[in-house]
Amino acid sequence: TVPNPVLECKPIIQVEDDRTGLSIEALKRGFLDNLFYVQGKFSGIATKNDCYMALAYTVRDRLFKRWVDTAETYTKNGSRTVCYLSAEFLMGPHLGNNLINLGIYDQVKQAIEELGLDFYELLEQEEEPGLGNGGLGRLAACYLDSMASLEIPSLGYGIRYEFGIFEQKIQDGWQVEITDKWLRFGNPWDVARPEWSVEVKLGGHTESYVDENDRYRVRWIPFQVVKGIPYDTPILGYKVNTANTLRLWAAEAPESFDFEAFNSGDYVKAVQAKMTSENLSKVLYPNDNVSQGKKLRLAQQIFFVSCSLQDMIRIMKGQKIPLEKFHEKFVIQLNDTHPSIAVAELMRLLVDEYGMEWEQAWEITTKAFAYTNHTLLPEALEKWPLGLFGELLPRHLQIIYEINGRFLDDVRIKFPDDFDRLKRMSLIDESGERYIRMANLACVGSFAINGVAQLHTELLQKDVLHDFYEMYPEKFNNKTNGITPRRFMVLSNPRLCELIDSKIGNTWIKNLHELRQLEAFAEDVEFRHKFRQIKQAIKQDLAEYIKAKNGIDVDANSLFDIQAKRFHEYKRQHLNALHIITLYNRIKANPNIDITPRTFLFGGKAAPGYYIAKLTIKLINSIGEVVNRDPDVRGRLKVVFLEDYSVKFAQRVYPAADLSEQISTAGKEASGTGNMKFALNGALTIGTLDGANVEIREEVGEENFFLFGLTAEEVYAKKAQGYDPMYYYNRDPELKLAIDRISSGFFSHGDANLFKPLLDTLLHRDEYMLLADYRSYIECQEQVSQAYRDVENWTRMAILNVARMGKFSSDRSISDYCEDIWQIQPVKIELSEYLQTDV
Numbered sequence: 001t002v003p004n005p006v007l008e009c010k011p012i013i014q015v016e017d018d019r020t021g022l023s024i025e026a027l028k029r030g031f032l033d034n035l036f037y038v039q040g041k042f043s044g045i046a047t048k049n050d051c052y053m054a055l056a057y058t059v060r061d062r063l064f065k066r067w068v069d070t071a072e073t074y075t076k077n078g079s080r081t082v083c084y085l086s087a088e089f090l091m092g093p094h095l096g097n098n099l100i101n102l103g104i105y106d107q108v109k110q111a112i113e114e115l116g117l118d119f120y121e122l123l124e125q126e127e128e129p130g131l132g133n134g135g136l137g138r139l140a141a142c143y144l145d146s147m148a149s150l151e152i153p154s155l156g157y158g159i160r161y162e163f164g165i166f167e168q169k170i171q172d173g174w175q176v177e178i179t180d181k182w183l184r185f186g187n188p189w190d191v192a193r194p195e196w197s198v199e200v201k202l203g204g205h206t207e208s209y210v211d212e213n214d215r216y217r218v219r220w221i222p223f224q225v226v227k228g229i230p231y232d233t234p235i236l237g238y239k240v241n242t243a244n245t246l247r248l249w250a251a252e253a254p255e256s257f258d259f260e261a262f263n264s265g266d267y268v269k270a271v272q273a274k275m276t277s278e279n280l281s282k283v284l285y286p287n288d289n290v291s292q293g294k295k296l297r298l299a300q301q302i303f304f305v306s307c308s309l310q311d312m313i314r315i316m317k318g319q320k321i322p323l324e325k326f327h328e329k330f331v332i333q334l335n336d337t338h339p340s341i342a343v344a345e346l347m348r349l350l351v352d353e354y355g356m357e358w359e360q361a362w363e364i365t366t367k368a369f370a371y372t373n374h375t376l377l378p379e380a381l382e383k384w385p386l387g388l389f390g391e392l393l394p395r396h397l398q399i400i401y402e403i404n405g406r407f408l409d410d411v412r413i414k415f416p417d418d419f420d421r422l423k424r425m426s427l428i429d430e431s432g433e434r435y436i437r438m439a440n441l442a443c444v445g446s447f448a449i450n451g452v453a454q455l456h457t458e459l460l461q462k463d464v465l466h467d468f469y470e471m472y473p474e475k476f477n478n479k480t481n482g483i484t485p486r487r488f489m490v491l492s493n494p495r496l497c498e499l500i501d502s503k504i505g506n507t508w509i510k511n512l513h514e515l516r517q518l519e520a521f522a523e524d525v526e527f528r529h530k531f532r533q534i535k536q537a538i539k540q541d542l543a544e545y546i547k548a549k550n551g552i553d554v555d556a557n558s559l560f561d562i563q564a565k566r567f568h569e570y571k572r573q574h575l576n577a578l579h580i581i582t583l584y585n586r587i588k589a590n591p592n593i594d595i596t597p598r599t600f601l602f603g604g605k606a607a608p609g610y611y612i613a614k615l616t617i618k619l620i621n622s623i624g625e626v627v628n629r630d631p632d633v634r635g636r637l638k639v640v641f642l643e644d645y646s647v648k649f650a651q652r653v654y655p656a657a658d659l660s661e662q663i664s665t666a667g668k669e670a671s672g673t674g675n676m677k678f679a680l681n682g683a684l685t686i687g688t689l690d691g692a693n694v695e696i697r698e699e700v701g702e703e704n705f706f707l708f709g710l711t712a713e714e715v716y717a718k719k720a721q722g723y724d725p726m727y728y729y730n731r732d733p734e735l736k737l738a739i740d741r742i743s744s745g746f747f748s749h750g751d752a753n754l755f756k757p758l759l760d761t762l763l764h765r766d767e768y769m770l771l772a773d774y775r776s777y778i779e780c781q782e783q784v785s786q787a788y789r790d791v792e793n794w795t796r797m798a799i800l801n802v803a804r805m806g807k808f809s810s811d812r813s814i815s816d817y818c819e820d821i822w823q824i825q826p827v828k829i830e831l832s833e834y835l836q837t838d839v
């Protein structure tokens, strides 16, 4: 190719050099330039948002060099790349994180303040892209941060939902959902790449034909074609030159589509086609841990998966790598089954579009994919009614039949005459209405299958994926989740970081195991004092925030007892509520009782269609209304619901916690990651032996963890014996009183019916065994209350929790993925000279 004279021209780089300097003067200049040239405003009429945008562009300008050089290096080297496919990426605000990872937080803060602006106010201004529901989407975001920080070539692929997770309002104690218009004021962090658009087929039918080489082939005549436009966001690593890419697809109608309608004058019909196409990336399904079986959802999945696979093929072509080497160039991690249709789609692309033989295509496919399972809940395992599936993806249905036929032959050979096993393992559930089982497809099509905590992986092997474990034991492995200490310590808890840095330096940010050195300081009175002062100051800040937002006075000296996560029965926010009522009842029975003052904080959203979860939110608010105003309580208990919990909000909440509630029914929470974020910020955990709690307790020491409740094994055993919640209700007077207080209408202005559906689930079925665990939980909470009074020892335990969280850095998780699954090495990015001298 002929070199482009403009791109080769050095002076342009000189200009950029001035533009992206890091001195305070250069930063101020950059900000004012962006305010003028990008926002087109003078300072007199600039809004807060204009200033935020100008600042965002100023920071973006300073990371683009890394982004471009990273892409150039990968392209030149043809580097092996991880593609992380996820229907959700819950990134959180970018600005602060980029400042931390660029290492220019303090300079930028100073520059902004010298301009007379409030730096924190500008940070606060960013609308976070809430493109995920909870832990699964946030994990994907932490992993992108760690992959970049560890210099691992990677691409995140997902959907650029126009509306992310709804905004939550609390009205009269109820959750009300408002659409999340996060793109309203524009997004300074992503760049559209329309030149890399691709087309995705949907619906229609297939035809067979014989090609010029006399081979039997299939072609797909779609009913509809949708265009996917990639939007790229740079993902900068922590103090490295690597800036990887998050590529999210937005759906559009192709210009050529329904030309006929245009030409025949039916303008409205043509525009309608455009609208249906754009629906594909319109909204995130707001369900957590449940599969809804909606056609639009399946369409979203094939849309982003097909776009992403076609994009990978484009990249290979650009790097002149033959398609036969697909699995050498890429390893694709499936974040749950949401992208698992990729197995069939890659087969379709290789066989139908590129004419590869089935056997070779299958070999490549099964060497390219690895599958992460995130849940044991049966209702979360995705399955698609066969009819719906075939209507949308007629060709994929045929391919799945073919995969299934060959797979079941393998099963027959390994386990002769085991007909039940064949039925269980089939990719198609034929026990009643027929369904495609996506987890089965993911297991068959992947070379690795992992759970997200030790216990979870064991339970997968023993139960949910037991047949697949017997078929392919070598595919199974555990990868315990992790969290990024950059966002969840450095950015969110600067005060604690400063204290830690003053003792052990700051290399722990890249190697979290170094926090171990803090163990010694747990015995240092002065250190404990400072540690406590910091926690106190953070709690005070949150108390002021609550006063301003909720109008409730909370005592920063009280124990901050926090449960922040999605509302779900298995997470048992209602068990926490029963504890609050129990304490309240004790005060009512004896107003002079000596109890440890506590502030109960709840944060989290319920899926809009999940009635019991929404009723639980109402219950908590109703309890708060009574408890917070009852003079007998004398302010010793406060209950606060933190509206619209988000990543941004979480960053404020984790550092303020004394106690972290991780109280799911054992065997239900795959891992949990909030548990890690709280403990890293110096909260003690009250929890069951569930998910990663087990490993957190192992790490911090059982004496520094408040354990209660049945084990997963005991839960199974009890259910097998025939569990009867009424047995506990009738035997435990405090439990009975707590439940009766709710059912009498005490918390609902006398309405005895309001909470009946919730109480019925508890008394008649109690799927999640609250009643069985109640007494153990209450006793454990008493130990917590006692322990909190011993201020020195509590602080000692909290420090030891921080010191021993090294294992839970997402850097550790990603290193494990690299070594055991991805077989990928870091690639150092060298910046071209002009910037290197500047940094």
Ligand code: H2P
Pocket (backbone or CB within 6 Å): 133, 134, 135, 136, 137, 139, 288, 289, 374, 375, 452, 481, 566, 669, 670, 671, 672, 673, 691
């Ligand atoms: C899920 C699991 C969590 C797990 C997380 C990440 C689906 O998250 O339930 O136990 O930690 O994936 O692996 P969540 O419930 O928050 O949506």
